[in-house]
Amino acid sequence: MTGAQTLFDGLLVLLLVILAWVLLASKDLFRAIVLFISFGLLLALAWLRLKAPDIALAEAIIGAGITGALLLVGLGRLGSAVRCRPLPVRTTPLQRLSAPLLVGLLLPSIAAVVLVELFTLPIVASGQIKLVAAHLEHAGVDHPVTAVLLNFRGYDTFLEMGVLLLAVLSIWSLDRARHPFARDQIPAALLTLQRLLLPLLILVAGYILQRGAQGPGGAFQAGALLAAGIILAALCGHRLPPGHQGLLLRLALSCGFTTFLLAAAVTLARSGVPLLYPEHLAGSLILLIEIAATFSIAFLLAAAMAGGHPVPEAKPTAIDERKSA
Amino acid sequence: MSVSVLYAGGGTLLFFIGLHALLVYPHLLRKILAANIMGSGVFMVFVALGARSSDGVTDPVPQAMVLTGIVVSLCFTAVALVLAVRIHRLTGCTTFVQDQEAAGD
Known part of the structure; x- marks a missing residue:
């Protein structure tokens, strides 16, 4: 039971990460936006798995639906072609190295540090749940x-x-x-x-x-x-x-x-x-x-x-x- | 419990994938998409860390804040798109670059 659920969660997270990479790297921007909409719908599924149905609803309507429509309208006005590429400028070797160094080395290392930090957090933490529950009867809504x-x-x-x-x-x-x-x-x-x-x-x-x-x-x-x-x-x-x-x-x-x-x-x-x-x-x-x-x-x-x-x-x-x- | 770490890890990866795309790709629309993915990553970490309680309830405070955040990120997308369309109309570019090449096009 829990094994199957963990497998499902693992696959869902993997799919989301791969989909994000593929959609951002895809050559055709129309395809990217369509993939973004499906990314939003999968994300809504992830919200459900995290027991946040309110966010799942909002994500499906706003995140996938309205944002997707906005982006499609924007694509219609902008066009998919990259106009005005940066001109090659004379740079020193160190300057040329700085961008790949930043993107290829610094970003993954910061990501790795954050990921390692995640595992040091306490496994069980109830946050503000008790505080909210204690005051709920005075809130006027259930x-x-x-x-x-x-x-x-x-x-x-x-x-x-x-x-x-x-x-x-x-x-x-x-x-x-x-x-x-x-x-x-x-x-x-x-x-x-x-x-x-x-x-x-x-x-x-x-x-x-x-x-x-x-x-x-x-x-x-x-x-x-x-x-x-x-x-x-x-x-x-x-x-x-x-x-x-x-x-x-x-x-x-x-x-x-x-x-x-x-x-x-x-x-x-x-x-x-x-x-x-x-x-x-x-x-x-x-x-x-x-x-x-x-x-x-x-x-x-x-x-x-x-x-x-x-x-x-x-x-x-x-x-x-x-x-x- | 370990599931929440899994989703938080996935959210972190989404954030950095988005940040990478924001830096690497020149097309403005792709940058807007990248910023949206970054936002989704942050929301996911936030809610996943709120889902660590032992009784299987997710913390309502991050849930409410992420709901607000989703609407705010839509505002960001809408304003950024109008700005991008404006850049396109004024310069003919779909990137941030505006130099001699733009004038030649």
């Missing part, structure tokens, strides 16, 4: 990971919403959104898939969100699923109406962060400690923050996927109308 994410270390999630918001702001300041398909080029299979998947994605996202209080699931996974739905709808030619691209979109993007900020301000005023929820309100407060965060994460991830600030579509629609008229 699932330890959700309790850590939204109560005990709520500031982590709060600041992470800030990081997401900042990322989208910097993306907006660098480029404008581009759509992969023109309206008349959308594949019919994609439209059918969207009709089947979109309601299912919304339903599953809702389930995962409310499930987070008792078991694996929560705002991240639900938000990422909703984001996948929005991305799918955008691929199928659905656009935000021009009137909704201004304040409404910005409100949707920032509502997770602002809800957290409000909760922090109110708790600071009440008890002097930000994000220390009163025990009888903790459950409802967490649910409220999670709903806002889910909504926000969905729009933030989809905005990151669009690759730039929204372009007012007034002109193209006017042309479309003239065409159809």
Whole structure:
């Protein structure tokens, strides 16, 4: 029993390491990205083996799914060819030696030291499990990971919403959104898939969100699923109406962060400690923050996927109308 | 228990494979992929070391932090890709190199 499990774990780790090497070394970047997506799915399996189903869900949706889609869009814009190789520069023999020395000798030796250090760590260590379990009954939720994410270390999630918001702001300041398909080029299979998947994605996202209080699931996974739905709808030619691209979109993007900020301000005023929820309100407060965060994460991830600030579509629609008229 | 050392070791290898690729390959997209693999390696070490308890429960604190980390690494990927596309548009290069050869292309 344990022998077979250890064999499985060993093979999985070996496969992950080989896959990482092969995908990074593969000549064709498209192949590399497809392998990266399968790497993400195998990694999700590894998370399950490490008894972390929350991370497995997030890895499958975000790590493999959305990151993979992002990379494919990026490949479409950049191209696979290496343009501008470094020019050969006159160097001394010692300088020429330094790069292979660094990569070939220093990296493996640091890796070896870290690996040896791993084996000197205590075999059994319970970390913070007992501490979390002791405070779980006051947390307002029954699932330890959700309790850590939204109560005990709520500031982590709060600041992470800030990081997401900042990322989208910097993306907006660098480029404008581009759509992969023109309206008349959308594949019919994609439209059918969207009709089947979109309601299912919304339903599953809702389930995962409310499930987070008792078991694996929560705002991240639900938000990422909703984001996948929005991305799918955008691929199928659905656009935000021009009137909704201004304040409404910005409100949707920032509502997770602002809800957290409000909760922090109110708790600071009440008890002097930000994000220390009163025990009888903790459950409802967490649910409220999670709903806002889910909504926000969905729009933030989809905005990151669009690759730039929204372009007012007034002109193209006017042309479309003239065409159809 | 020994399984967690196995996964932590695998995570360490992933980190160094990623770091190696980050240094060796010039294409920007490959560097972004490499940084993602490095991140996955760090997450794996973190969670694997949290999975050493005797009662078979994985420490929820590293789990929560890795969940946050996965979203942050997606942010990194998205911003890095937009920057790479910008570099490509301004210089015509898909690498960090911008010198005479770039002007000639």
